[in-house]
Amino acid sequence: MKLAKRIDNLPPYLFAEIDKRVAEKRAQGVDVISLGIGDPVEPTPKHIIDKLAEQAENAVNHRYPSYFGMPDFRRSIAGWYKKRFNVDLNPDTEVLPLIGSKEGIAHINFAVLDAGDTTLIADPGYPVYNTGAILAGVNPVHVPLVEENDFLPDLDAIDAGTREAAKMLMLNYPNNPTSAIAGDDFFKDLIGWGAKNQVIIAHDNPYSEITFDGYVAPSFLQYPGAKEVGIEFNSLSKTYNMTGWRIGWACGNAKVIEALGRVKTNIDSGIFNAIQHAGIEALEGPQDIIKEMCDIYQKRRDLVMDALGKLGLEAREPKATIYVWVKVPGGYTSASFATHVLDSVGVIVSPGNAYGPSGEGYVRICLSVKDDRLVEALDRIRTLV
Numbered sequence: 001m002k003l004a005k006r007i008d009n010l011p012p013y014l015f016a017e018i019d020k021r022v023a024e025k026r027a028q029g030v031d032v033i034s035l036g037i038g039d040p041v042e043p044t045p046k047h048i049i050d051k052l053a054e055q056a057e058n059a060v061n062h063r064y065p066s067y068f069g070m071p072d073f074r075r076s077i078a079g080w081y082k083k084r085f086n087v088d089l090n091p092d093t094e095v096l097p098l099i100g101s102k103e104g105i106a107h108i109n110f111a112v113l114d115a116g117d118t119t120l121i122a123d124p125g126y127p128v129y130n131t132g133a134i135l136a137g138v139n140p141v142h143v144p145l146v147e148e149n150d151f152l153p154d155l156d157a158i159d160a161g162t163r164e165a166a167k168m169l170m171l172n173y174p175n176n177p178t179s180a181i182a183g184d185d186f187f188k189d190l191i192g193w194g195a196k197n198q199v200i201i202a203h204d205n206p207y208s209e210i211t212f213d214g215y216v217a218p219s220f221l222q223y224p225g226a227k228e229v230g231i232e233f234n235s236l237s238k239t240y241n242m243t244g245w246r247i248g249w250a251c252g253n254a255k256v257i258e259a260l261g262r263v264k265t266n267i268d269s270g271i272f273n274a275i276q277h278a279g280i281e282a283l284e285g286p287q288d289i290i291k292e293m294c295d296i297y298q299k300r301r302d303l304v305m306d307a308l309g310k311l312g313l314e315a316r317e318p319k320a321t322i323y324v325w326v327k328v329p330g331g332y333t334s335a336s337f338a339t340h341v342l343d344s345v346g347v348i349v350s351p352g353n354a355y356g357p358s359g360e361g362y363v364r365i366c367l368s369v370k371d372d373r374l375v376e377a378l379d380r381i382r383t384l385v
């Protein structure tokens with residue numbers, strides 16, 4: 001049997017690998033605590049679940065959903081962007097519901113790039129930036145995010161050849177995995193750079209609502225000219241504890257949205273309508289969950305920062321996201337430290353190099369674990385360092 005060559009170039013999905021290692025360790029009787037994947041442990045709010053239950057009873061919703069998402073859900077997304085970011089979106093042409101933003105992040109490559117084209121991806125970055133490009137036969141060029149530049153890409157450092165070849169730049173702030181945030185000037189420069197170099201900007205914003213200490217994250221689309229150069233992905237996953245529901249969207253430039261929609265309509269048939277109704281409930285119903293979750297994550301962030309400080313491990317204090325990006329102690333690589341922590345004390349942390357070569361020297365600690373387990377994980381790590 002022969003498989004596609006592209007499969008040889010496709011690394012196994014990081015979190016699927018981590019899941020396997022957890023299962024192996026658990027089978028050996030180890031009480032593993034995973035600080036690996038960013039997946040909220042708190043439940044989806046009840047009013048959203050109730051809406052799903054109600055709509056699941058309605059036979060109309062059992063049929064194929066509308067390919068481009070329910071008009072009401074698109075309107076709801078546009079309404080949320082207006083209320084939250086003061087961004088005007090045409091729900092018919094500038095909003096496209098996705099079966100989780102992950103699929104859109106992969107499919108966008110098929111919509112705007114041809115095989116052999118060049119795309120720019122943040123490094124370190126969400127693994128799908130890289131693997132989505134590989135699947136589409138596109139050449140992903142890594143744009144380093146380094147601490148000296150506050151984990152922002154140095155756009156001027158991209159050489160002329162790469163800049164001219166590139167058709168898209170994929171990045172995200174508040175950032176996974178570094179938890180860095182980007183200010184107004186960065187976004188304005190980014191838009192100017194994209195327009196000047198004819199590079200589509202794909203900004204990925206699933207952590208826009210998970211912020212601390214009074215920080216409010218922007219949308220890329222709120223800056224002048226953004227819609228002319230790009231799109232933004234967002235998702236209900238982290239904002240409303242809905243990772244398992246698979247519901248998100250892309251919005252912004254109508255031409256890119258139309259192209260992504262055309263790819264998707266030929267591949268999938270959209271999100272279960274009952275889930276889209278629940279999505280409307282999430283966006284338009286009570287919003288208490290957001291503040292509650294931010295308070296929970298902020299408290300956990302403080303626990304982690306305190307423990308790291310006592311251990312002499314370096315990390316910048318996150319203002320957003322559910323991640324802490326930690327420098328590994330001297331003598332370790334990302335992978336050797338992550339393996340050491342797992343093998344010695346049964347705690348999973350993600351090795352930074354799995355997010356791209358510039359992630360080497362770091363591990364990512366995720367805050368989506370119950371407080372008592374987090375405290376225990378930190379106590380266990382304390383015995384090590």
Ligand SMILES: Cc1ncc(COP(=O)(O)O)c(C=O)c1O
Pocket residue numbers: 038099100101102103105126172176204206234235236237243247248
């Ligand atoms: C930066 C980033 N983008 C996109 C996603 C995918 O989110 P979704 O659940 O909407 O597919 C994640 C999930 O962890 C993420 O961290």
